[in-house]
Amino acid sequence: MKYSICVFIELLIFVCFFGRGLQNKIIFSIHGSIKERNLLNGEVSTLLSNLxxxxxxxxxxxxxxxxxxxxxxxxxxxxxxxxxxxxYSTIPVAAAREPIALVIDPLLNQVYWTEIYQQKIYRCNYDGTNKILILQDDQLYAITLDFVNRYTLTAKLSFSR
Known part of the structure; x- marks a missing residue:
């Protein structure tokens, strides 16, 4: 009986891990559409089109x-x-001038984005409120968030002549 309970608990943990922990789909964008691909069977479906x-x-x-x-x-x-x-239908979050990169902070429910030609990084809440200019620098392209140290990291786009 003791071993049956242990096996049952391990099986339950495995099922929970397999069901929630392993993701079998990838979401990507192409040609003004957002699509998903099922990694198990290769099927591709369109979530949003004509964006x-x-x-x-x-x-x-x-x-x-x-x-x-x-x-x-x-x-x-x-x-x-x-x-x-x-x-699938979209919900507006914020206005931005040619936003190129985006990252969310799920701990604080905030969105960060770069405006490459405006050379700015902004942040707002998920509902678009409290829009704040975070940084103005050179042409900022990529952005990510360091959750451990709570830093926003960016990559600058530089051109050589």
Whole structure:
């Protein structure tokens, strides 16, 4: 009986790990659409199409179940619930001038993004409130967040002549 309980607990842990911990899909953007690919069977499905912009980055909040993305050519940041039982629809988050990169902070429910040609990094809450200029520097392209030390890291885009 003792061993049966141990085996049952280990099996339960494995099932929970397999069900929640291993992700079998990848979300990506291509040609103004956001798609997902099932890594088990190779199926590709379109989540959002005709976004009328280049999508250079995406970030997902596991806690709230939203995918955030900047539309570079439409000057805004949007989000949508993923996965969804209904048709995917976007929700506006913030206005931005040609946003190129984005990262979310799921601990504080904040969105950070770079505006490459404006040479700025902004932050706002998930609902778009409290928009704040964080940094103005050279042409900032990529951005990530160091959750341990709570730093925002960026990569500058430099051109040589």
């Amino acid at each position: 009328q912009s280049n999508i250079y980055s995406l970030d997902y909040d596991y806690k709230t179940g939203y995918v955030f993305f900047p539309r570079h050519n439409k000057d805004d940041i949007l989000r949508f619930r993923y996965p969804s039982d209904t048709a």
